[in-house]
Each structure stands twice: as C-alpha cells, then as structure tokens.
Amino acid sequence: MKLRPATRSELALLGLSGPAVAFALVFFLAPLALLLGYSFLGYANGEIVARATLAQYTALLGDPLYQRIVLRTLLVALATTALCMLLGYPVALGIVRARPSRRPLLLTLVLTPLLIGGVVRSYGWILILDERGLLNRALLAAGLIEHPLQLLFNFAGVVAAMVEVLIPFFILPLMGSLSRIDPLLESAARGLGASRLRTFLGVTLPLSLAGVAAGGVIVFSLALNIFVVPRIVGGPSFLVLATLAYQQVGEVGNLPFGSAVAGLMLVLTWGSVALVNRVLLARYRHLGVA
Amino acid sequence: MRAPGSLLAFVNAAIYLFILAPVIVVVALAFSGTESLAFPPSSLSLRWFAKFLSQAELMSALGTSLALAALSCAVSLALGGLAAFGLARGSFRGRGVALSLLQTPLMVPQLVLAMGFLEYFAALDVPSFPALLLGHTVITIPYVVRTMVAGLASVDMLAEHAAVSLGATRLQAIRRVTLPLLTNSMVAAVLFSFIVSFENLPLALFLSDPSSVTLPLQIYSYIQWVFDPTVAAASTVQVLVVVLLVFVAERAIGISRFMGVMR
C-alpha cells in the first residue's frame, strides 16, 4: 500500500524524461554511433579500409605526439574551468546581490561575449594579445615591461580567450543556486557571531555547490571540445584534440582517425565528469549537487 | 549578509573589463572610418554598418538564424524542462544514465559531430532546415537539463508538499510554488539555448543549403575573403539584436522580477 503511490509517481517522472531521452537516442546517439563507427575502420593511402580494427586508437594513444596533445588539452580545460570558477563566482554573487533593476544590464554584459561569433571574437583577442597588440602597447607605454610579452599561440593566450567565452556558462547556473539561498540563513550565521568569511565558507558556498558543479561541468566539457579559440588564438603550432580532430576529418580526410580523436574526447570528458560527480555525490549528496 | 561591497564591486569591475575586452575592440572597429583593422581606429564612420545592411544575404541569414534559435530554444526547453523534472525528482533505475546521455552532446567536438549529422540526416532524407533544427536542439538540450536539474535540486520540496497538504493539486503546487522558484534557472536555460543556437557555426557549415544559410555561416564566409570591418559591424548588429530581445523580454515578462525571487 505504501509502495504504490511512490512507484506511480516514479513512473510519471520516468515518463517526463521519456521524450527527451528518446529524442537524444534517435537524433544524437544514432548519428554519433554512425560517426564513431568509422573510428574502428582502417585508413591507408588516402582511402578508408573497410575492416574492423583498433589501429586508430592504438596509433592515437601510443604516439608521444598525440599524448602530448591529450595532456595539453586536459591542462587547458582544467585551467579554464578553475579560472572560470574563480572569476565567475564573484560576478555571479555580484549580480544576485545587485539591485533588481540593475540585474538585466549586468546579465546582458556577461552574455555579450557569446553574442559575437567565435571567429570574430578570437580576432578581437588577436588584436589585444598580439606582440604589437593593445595590451603589450599599454604595458610598454606604462613602463611595466621592456619587451613585448608573447601572449598569443601559447597556453596563457588560449586559456584567457577560453575563460572569456566560457565564463557565462559558469555564471548563469551559479546564479540560479545563489539566488535561492535564504538570506535568513546568512544573517543568522552573522548574528551568531560568524565572520563574513566564515559565513561565506560555511553557508553561502556549500549551499551554492549545486550551481558550481553544474557550471563547472558545462565549462569543462566545452573547454575540452571548443574548436575556434585554439584554432585562431592557439594557431597551427598549438594543437589540441578539437583542432586535431578537425584537421584529420575536414582537411586530411582521414575520417577513421578523426573519429577516434572525437571518441577519445568523449571518453575523457565523460570520465572526468563522472569522477567529479562521484566525489561530489559522496561528500555533498544531501545538498543535491550531482 | 551584506557583502564587503566595495571590494566585490572593484574585483567585479576588473572581471567585467576582461570579459568585455574583445567585444569592445570589435564594436570599436565596427565604427572605424578606414579599412584597416588597427585598434583603436584612426577615424570614425558608419560605413561598415551601411555595407552590412545593404547586403541582402546577410539580412536574410539574420532572419534564418533568429527563426532557428527561437524554434530550437522552444523545443529544447519543452523536452529538456520536462526531463529535468523527471530526473531531478526521480530515483528510478536508469536515471543516472539518462542524465548523462542528455549532457553528452556537450562532450563531442561539434565540427566532427556535424559530419555525423550530415550523413545521418541525409540517410533519413531530412531537409536542411529541419536537420539544423534537430541538430541545434540536440546541442542545446544539455544546457536546459543541466541548469534546470541544478535549479530543482535546490528548490525546497517542503514548499511544494506544504501546498499539496493545504489542498492544492500536485500540478497547482508545481505551477504556483515550484515554477516561480525555478524562473532563474529557466531564464538561464532559455538564454543559453537561444544564444548557443544563434551563434553556432559548425552545424551550419555541414547542414545548410540555399534555403537555410545562417548568419554565422555568412559571416564566416565573408571573413575568408575581405579584410574590412564589415564583419565587426555584422557582429555588433548581432549583439544589438539579442540585447534588444533581452530588453523586450524584460518589458514583456520582467526578467528582473524573476531574477529577484527570494530577494
């Protein structure tokens, strides 16, 4: 008797997820499987060889060149995610605590970078970070440096440009969580004598972890897979997995190897997210994090 | 709690400057008086806007992109929103798998995924615009699901239960109590799906046909050949269109009121 309503509502909830899951199966998983199927084929002399093999994956994982690119991709994604959290948190807090009339403006400012297409925005970064770019000219004029800094085509430049475009994906989900924290809880903590820092660490931060996790997962996934920023700001000598995958599929025409790179990217992103979810679930399940 | 206001404001001003730096550069270039892409521009003019507005292909592409973004945003909000309810509240078997599946589109490089879409939709004989719509829905659902699940996770179920025990039906309770608490997450979901679709290039590269050329594809094609600030003007118009939409939405439904829930 007690179980029945629970089961019925469970069924209803399952039913709610049904359409989206069916949609994803038919229009995402099927085309993805079709594509990843190529990664188990051979490739020789410019042609696909229709014979099942793991050769693409062994070539990808066994080569020091590609290992280096995998490592670089992960580091870029991690650094981008960390910086988005560090810089995005105060911005989200600022928006949530701003006067209601100012929030749409602040929100629009945060979203603006997304409205300019990736290619154009990346050119903007080139004009800023170039050896003769805006930033170097400003620093030289201020006498802070003597020689222009190399800011493009390297780790620092790519991460900076990535953080800029991905930070909205962290800020918005976090705002969702922050705005639902009952202000009474924070004033109670303060009233009980907790310092601002303790209140933040003990009340605000834990209660917003669901948002931090949601935003962090989105940013990390995108940072691993984004193409335009590393292509333009990183240049041809700063390959990451996304640019390698496109080079192989679009430019060389080696669909099997390119799909294997895409497959590896999927596994890496999925694995990292699962790992994070596991850790978060173990520690913060009661806060509804994952 | 009142935040240590001035410090937070100062730090945030610096972060906003960083976020907006390339936008400022691009918008400034759009007003350049010369053909050069040197920054800051040496003189000012509106000629690049005139050039953009006089190009019929760019304007019709803008229309296509807006339609595509609006439709895919609506579809993914419907599908993803319902799913988020089921997934956030349910504990049925397969819940974790479903949640992962709905987020996986974020984890695949889009230029490569677009090739899979091209083959798949060609095999199913799906015409270009519907194929783009399906593809954009696939890549925007993750944002809806992720933000709404996170939102639902922090909505106190007690309020809903209280409403039910006070005599409201379940649906009434959700509509009157839970949804208002969720508006923040819903606004985020809508904004993300609209913008992600509106500025998406990879899918259009592979799926477009003469009837469905999007603005990002036009801008990308343009930039291959010509070295002038027209593209900056196009991007500025792109920003203005969406900002305008946000403000119209603000007038019509009052985003700020939604964003002010609980405050």
Next chain:
Amino acid sequence: MRRKLSRRAFLAGAGAAATSLALARRARAEEKPESLVYSTYGGDYGQWVKEDFEDPFTAVTGIRLIHDIGENPQRYAKLKTYRERPKVNLIQLQDRFLYEATRDGLLEEIDYAKLPHAAPIPPIYRKKTWLGYSVLSIGIIYNRERVAVPPRQWTDLVDERYKGRIFIDDFNHFGLHITLAIAMAQGGGYQDIRPGLKVIKEIKDRLSPRFISTSQEGMKLLGDGEVDVAMWQSSRAFILKRKGKPLEYAVPETGDVAVSYGNAVVKGAGYKEWGEAFIDLTADPRFQGKFVSGPFPTTPTHPDALGYATPEAAKLLARPPGAKQIELDYGEVLPRLDEWTKLWNQMIEA
C-alpha cells in the same frame, strides 16, 4: 561600392549580349530550368564570381543560379553524402577537391564539343570532369622597402634578417604546397617531403616565424608591415599592392605552385547541357579577363584572357618571363597527405 556594382553589371550585360548569339544557336535537347543550384563560395568572392560569370549567364539564358555556400571541405563532404540524390547541379572547388570528387565518381564528364571557348585552355586546367577558370600562385611575398635583394629561392628566406618578421601558411591551407615545392627544389618530392620540412624546421628554429591559420591574419601582418617576407599566395599580395603597400610577389627559380579553381557538373543532378553552357561561359576570355581585373586578381586559365583584362590588372598579373610553375599531381599527394600531416605536426610541435 554601388557605383562599381552598376558599372560591372553594365559591362557584364554588354559581354553577355555578345555571347548570347553563340549560346542561343546551340540546340537544346534539355528542357530549360528556371534555376540551377550552384555550390560556390560565400562572402564577397561568391559575389565577384556571380557578377562576372553568373549574371551574364542569367542575362542570356534566363536561368538563375542559386548559391549553396561554404568552404571546400564542407561542400565536398555534402556533395559526397548526397551522391545518390544530388542537391546541387554545378559546383566550383579548388583543384584538390575536384580531383577527389572525380575519383569518387561525383562529377559528369564534360562534352567539350559543346564548349567552344574551352579549346585553347591548356590541358592541365581542362580536365575530363572539370574546367579551371582561375589560378592562384603560391610563392614568396616580400616587402620591397625592407628587402633590398628580391628573394630568388625558397632558402633565401632562411636568413637571420627575417627573424620574427616572416610568416608561413598552415600546412592544411597552402603550407602543403609550399613544403612540397621546397622539397622538390631540395632534391625531394612526392617520394620524400622531408627536405621541404627540414627547411621549414630551420626557419622555425632560427627565425621564430608566425604560422598563420587564417587569411585575415596574413593580410594584417603584411598590410601593417609587421613582416618582411612570407610564403603565401600571390593574389593577397596583389590586393595589398593595389592599396599602395610596398609588397611584391616573387616566383622562386625552381617554380611557384599553381592552385586552380574550376567548375564541374554534378553527376545525376540533371540539366547537364545547361551546366556545360555555364562552364563554357567561364572559359570565355572576355569574362575571365574581367574577373581577374576585379577585386581578387588571379591568373586566368584562357591564354587570351589577359588581353581583355584592364591594363593595370594585366601588368599586375604578368608573370616574369621564364618563370616556372609547378602543377601538383593530387594522385601522388592525397595517398600521402595523412603521413605528411603527421610529419608536419611533429615538426611544428617539436
């Protein structure tokens, strides 16, 4: 812009009237379509091709060409995917992709008996399945105010004077052509690209060159005088030269590399004869002459076309006497592209 458009449109109309008779005389077995779908470039280049070739075609035949736009790899991918039910009637691509499309059996064989204008075009641009209309050259660009002695070979660029003031195109763009040309000059070739990679590596190790991934970057670096030399395409140098920049294009003694652009009729898409009529028009030296005088100066494929170009364009495009040009054999290139790309990646990442 508007004034230029109308002048060009007028010229197009005048030229069209001249050919209309020839086109109209030919009997048409096929019913006439209202429009054909043309897979072509977007942006201004697509417009230039439209003004100089498509508009005259429409003026004569009444057939409109509807554009399916994109870059080469994507348009080729679409062509291949829809091979059973083609969505485009005509396609223009770079020679490498035309080679691939031909190999895959995606293009109709052209009946040259119906293309009177194509006869004088050299066989390297008059293939069984496609006809070239325009040729880019990949060679050396230098700033004449900063480079006293014009470079005569690729290895002249390996010079400390150019440290930090040189760029090389990405391998997946024209870097492939550059590396192969250097390899050929250094005793290698299709069988061995390493001599070419060795020179690029030396430049990379000693001169900290910039490797560009987009044409915009190259235009900015050359236009703003941020580099003195580059391994790149001729047309971009000519565009900047017209704008008064002190840039020159040099053909290395061992030859620069031709990259041609051509049109083809898509197999099974129908209206083959009308497609061929359009391709014949792109071979007409008058239209080619006008096209190469336009904003994107390339070498025409018809030997008489420069005679119809503006004197300014004819002078700009004239090749030095005896200059060699290399035509790549994509039958040799494509089977090795995968391996070469990996060697390039290793070189550039090292």
